[in-house]
Amino acid sequence: MGYSFHNDNRLPQGRLAMASYVIVGMIGVLLLGFWKLQIIDADKYSSMAERNRVRSIPVIAPRGRMLDRDGRVLVDNRPSFSVLLLRDDPALVEKNLPAIADGLNIAVEDLRDDLSTTRNLPKFQPIIIKPEASDADIAFIESHRSDIPILEMISISRRRYLPNGFMAHASGYVGEVSEQQIESSNGRFRPGDFAGKTGLEKQYNDLLMGTDGMRRVIVNSVGKEVGRLSTQEAIPGKQIQLTIDYDLQQVAEQSLGTRPGAVVALDPRSGEVLAMVSRPTPDPNDFSVRVSNEIWKSLNDDPLHPMLNRAIQAQLAPGSVFKIITATAMLEDKVPPESYTAFCPGYATFYGRQFKCWVYGKSSHGVVNFRKAILDSCDIFFYNVGMKLGIDRLAYYATKMGIGHKTGIDLPAEEPGLMPSEEWVERVFHRKWYPGETISVSTGQGAVTTTPLQLARTIGGIAMGGIFKQPHLLKDAQNVGEERFNISEPTVEKITDAMYGVVNDGGTGASLKLAGVELSGKSGTAQVIGYSTRDRVGKSKKFEDNAWFVGYAPRRNPEIVVAVLVQESGQHGGTASGPVVRDIIKAYYDKKNKNNGQTTVEYQRFNFDNGTNPAQAALAVNDTHSQAPGKLDAPKLNSAAAAAAIIPAPPEQALHR
Numbered sequence: 001m002g003y004s005f006h007n008d009n010r011l012p013q014g015r016l017a018m019a020s021y022v023i024v025g026m027i028g029v030l031l032l033g034f035w036k037l038q039i040i041d042a043d044k045y046s047s048m049a050e051r052n053r054v055r056s057i058p059v060i061a062p063r064g065r066m067l068d069r070d071g072r073v074l075v076d077n078r079p080s081f082s083v084l085l086l087r088d089d090p091a092l093v094e095k096n097l098p099a100i101a102d103g104l105n106i107a108v109e110d111l112r113d114d115l116s117t118t119r120n121l122p123k124f125q126p127i128i129i130k131p132e133a134s135d136a137d138i139a140f141i142e143s144h145r146s147d148i149p150i151l152e153m154i155s156i157s158r159r160r161y162l163p164n165g166f167m168a169h170a171s172g173y174v175g176e177v178s179e180q181q182i183e184s185s186n187g188r189f190r191p192g193d194f195a196g197k198t199g200l201e202k203q204y205n206d207l208l209m210g211t212d213g214m215r216r217v218i219v220n221s222v223g224k225e226v227g228r229l230s231t232q233e234a235i236p237g238k239q240i241q242l243t244i245d246y247d248l249q250q251v252a253e254q255s256l257g258t259r260p261g262a263v264v265a266l267d268p269r270s271g272e273v274l275a276m277v278s279r280p281t282p283d284p285n286d287f288s289v290r291v292s293n294e295i296w297k298s299l300n301d302d303p304l305h306p307m308l309n310r311a312i313q314a315q316l317a318p319g320s321v322f323k324i325i326t327a328t329a330m331l332e333d334k335v336p337p338e339s340y341t342a343f344c345p346g347y348a349t350f351y352g353r354q355f356k357c358w359v360y361g362k363s364s365h366g367v368v369n370f371r372k373a374i375l376d377s378c379d380i381f382f383y384n385v386g387m388k389l390g391i392d393r394l395a396y397y398a399t400k401m402g403i404g405h406k407t408g409i410d411l412p413a414e415e416p417g418l419m420p421s422e423e424w425v426e427r428v429f430h431r432k433w434y435p436g437e438t439i440s441v442s443t444g445q446g447a448v449t450t451t452p453l454q455l456a457r458t459i460g461g462i463a464m465g466g467i468f469k470q471p472h473l474l475k476d477a478q479n480v481g482e483e484r485f486n487i488s489e490p491t492v493e494k495i496t497d498a499m500y501g502v503v504n505d506g507g508t509g510a511s512l513k514l515a516g517v518e519l520s521g522k523s524g525t526a527q528v529i530g531y532s533t534r535d536r537v538g539k540s541k542k543f544e545d546n547a548w549f550v551g552y553a554p555r556r557n558p559e560i561v562v563a564v565l566v567q568e569s570g571q572h573g574g575t576a577s578g579p580v581v582r583d584i585i586k587a588y589y590d591k592k593n594k595n596n597g598q599t600t601v602e603y604q605r606f607n608f609d610n611g612t613n614p615a616q617a618a619l620a621v622n623d624t625h626s627q628a629p630g631k632l633d634a635p636k637l638n639s640a641a642a643a644a645a646i647i648p649a650p651p652e653q654a655l656h657r
Contacts, residue, residue, distance in 0.1 A: 054216055054229060057084070057126075061210030062157035064237035066171060066200065068246040069272075069475055075171050077157035080289075082192070083130035083137060084152040087115070096148050103140040103148075104130055117179070118191050126152065128192030131176070132289040159194075159201075159288040165281035167249055169309035170273075170411070170473060172199020173284035175291070197287070199309070200242070200473060202412050210237035241475040243272035251587040252277045255580040261547075261566040262310035262452045265584055268460030268552070268561050271469030271480050273409070275562075275584065278314075280306040310565065312407075312414040315449040319526030319573065320358075320377045321459070321548050322398075322444025324495060327374060328462060329397040330385050331491040338494075341369045344380035351436040355383055358525060374498035375507035377523060379443050386442020391433055394441060395421035400485040402458045402468055403450055408481055409471040417454055420447035444524060452563045459522065459550045460561035461485075463499070465492050492556075496520060500555040509549065509574040512582040517589050520558075521551030521581060523573035544570035549577035553585050560588050 066075035083104060087093055093115070101108040111129060118127045130137060133153060141151045159174050175197040177189045189195065195209065196202035213234035218227035252263040252275040265275040280302070286295050299306055308314065331338060344365035347356045357379040359365060365378045373381035386394060398404065404419030418424075420441060422433040440446030450458075453471060461468035461483075470481035499520040503509040508523045526546045547569040552561035562584045564577035 054218055057152060057154055057215045057217065059213035059215050059231070059234040060154060060156045061212050061234035062236045063159065063174070063210065064208040064239040067239060067241045068244050068249075069242065069274075070246070071241070072246050074162065074167060074242065074244065074246065076160045078160040080131075080156050080158040081133040081138065081153045082128050082156045083133050083141065084126040084154055085111075085114075085129045086126045086150040086152060087118075089150070092150055096150060099144075099148060100129075100151065103144065104137050106130060114191070121191070125190070127190075131156075131192065132158070159284070161284045161288075163283070163285070164253075165279075165283050166253060167244065167276065168199075168281040168284050169278040169311065170199055170244065170276040171284060172201035172203075173197055173282075173287040174201050175287050198413070199411060200240070203410050204240055204474070207240060208237040211235040242473050243267075243274065243475045244276070244473065245274045245588075245591075247591055248275040248584055248587055249277070251275075251583050252580070255583040256564070256566070259566050259569065259576075260304050260310075261564065261569075261577075262314060263562065263564050263580060263584070264311050264452045264456045265560060265562045265588075266456050266460055266471055268457070268464050268467075268469060268558055271457075271471045271482075272475070273471055273473050274560065274588075276311050276473075278308070278310040280304050282306050309411070309413070310452065310567075312409060312411055312451055312453050314451055314565065314567075315415050315417050316451075316546055316565070316567075317446070317448060317526040318444040318450045318455055319524030319546065319548050320379075320444055321455055321522050321524035321550050321573075322403075322448060322450075323374065323377065323382050323442075324459060324462060324499065324522050325398050325401060325403065326382050326385055326389070326394060326442050327370070327498070328401070328487065328491060328495055329389055329393055330370075331494060332397070332488065333389065333393060335393070336385060336388050338370055340385075341367055342373075342378075342381045342384045344368050344378050346380075348380045348383060350383060350387060350439045351434075353436055355379070355439055370494070371498050371501065374495075374522070375501045375505060377508050382442045383439045386438050387435070389438075389442075391420065391438045391441060392422055394438065395419050395424075398448070401461060402454055402483070403448070407453055407457050407471050409453060410473055410477070414453075415451060417450040418447060445527060452565045455548070455550050456561050456563035459499075459563070460552055460558060462487065462492065463496050463520070463552055463556065463558050463561070465489070465557075496555050499552075503551070508572065509551070509578050511574065512551070512578045514553075514582060514586055514589075517585065518554035519551055519582065519585055520553065520555045521549060521578075523578060524548030524550075525571075525573045528568060544568040547571050547573040547576035549573045549581050551578070551581035551585060553589070560585060 062077050065073055065077070068074050085093065085100070097108060097111055100106070101111055106129065114127060114129055121127070133141075138153065141148075141153060144151070161168065161171060161173075173196075174194045177185075177191075177193045177195050181195065182189045182191065182193075196205035201208065211234065213232040215231045216229040218229065248265055252265065256263050256277055256279055258279060260279055262279070263275060263277040264273065266273055282295075282299055286292075330336065330340075344357055344359075344367075346360040346362075346364040347354055349355070357365065358377065365372070365376055365380065368376070368378045368381045370381075372378070395404075398419045404417050406414050406416045408414075420433075420437070425431060425433045425437075425447075437446055441448050457468055457471060466485045466487035468483040468485070470483075472480060499522055500518060501507050502522055503512050503519050509521055512519060512521075524547075526548065528544065528546060545568070547566040548564070550561065550563045552558035562581045564580040566576040566580075569576040
């Protein structure tokens, strides 16, 4: 009995030890959990808690403006609002998607596509679902703050360009970044961001973009803002000043009108581009938000290719303007000698084939010497010169003077043109060069192609004595390139004297003569198809000749050179393109003489048929908040009426000069 009592009072040591271990283990787990929460994951949960009451909203940096050479605004910004979708709570997003689509007039499928595209982004990073919020969108968001707290608006500066495609190809346009751009930007771009797509907008995008900021606000349980925290200000993009002269650009746009073609005005002493026009052209304002599918399709289906910047991308036969290169080669090589003459009855036979002069069937040039050949643009004379020189000598001089390679202008997607040679035809077509092909090339036909910019640079460089500056649009650009080709002084004198005669001594540009201005130049009329082919298919508008004229002033060491192309005009270069050159050079000297080199607030007026004075319109609508000190901005267009007043539609009769 005593033994049993002794056993019943023994402590359960094994069980007690096990219970102690369990308790200690549980305490350890709790401590470990607390340590993980408080130490390891402190930032994570602090951030989650912060997001329950603090919302980060991006502050989009405005792009830098573009100014003309006198400080007037060419490309500016306008205020706008974009709609953000906050994706912190995926369940809440999915629940409200139909209501958001209905309220903002967006297809649900498009919203789901946006979410799918951005699924790899952090959940706390909002996305733009509507770049341009309308008044109705703003009202919808404000009235549904409590039941749809995942919508927010941010202020964004949208690009504003002058209307009617003014300088559109040079300025370019901005567009929403692609997935490829986002992936290759190292986090700089986000979905919904805009960047330069073409022209100067693309070329100088890094300068113009700026750096976005961030605004942190306190919100309540329904997403309403109740307070503000720190704000990281956005850094605006840098504005750039261009070499473009607004006055000359306006004259170029007006004088070319709606005809398909291009205009380039250069200062050959520095390479500065004073004006650049390409028609037809898109309106870059259509791209400042999101271009519609209808507009994009119409632009790409248009047979006139409005997206093509003809000033730097139209690779076309230069026609008789090329004769200046052939003439330079003749004088430098002395093949044939300067005293050479040819008889022009309107046609001639070379290598068993008949080649026609442009006066064929109307008249003949008779006996033609060097100067008369340039003044009257005699094809027969230059056919003979080309035959005697040979293709390789022509290619040597043309290449040295800029034909067949890019000028290096600070614009993307410049085309090089083509200067054929024996080496080229063997490399590309694996055959020998036919001597008869040289006949066509000597007058700017056949395989040779150039751009308007190339021709302006080449003719200006010859008149400068063999100095060919790199064209550029950024004023005060550093390290401007230069190519030099030794052209003897007698050759330069004879060539420039002949081009002066084209305008002032009864040549093909006689109607362009300007009092007090040594306007010089060379006309060109280039076939789109050969005479024999055209005879077979019959004359048609789409087969009419391209009209060229390249003019400059003064006759030696010119201050301005202008190249004009009017495509398929069916007219002589001096008739269709020459007046555009004359108008621009007249405007240049009118402004220079009036201002003595100083900019004034009045815009020059140039005999517009409708009598509109752009200066008065500009002063009436000028937006003073963006003036540079002591400068007048180009007009900020706040209405269609103001836009029409500043850049009136070209007069109908100007289209057929």
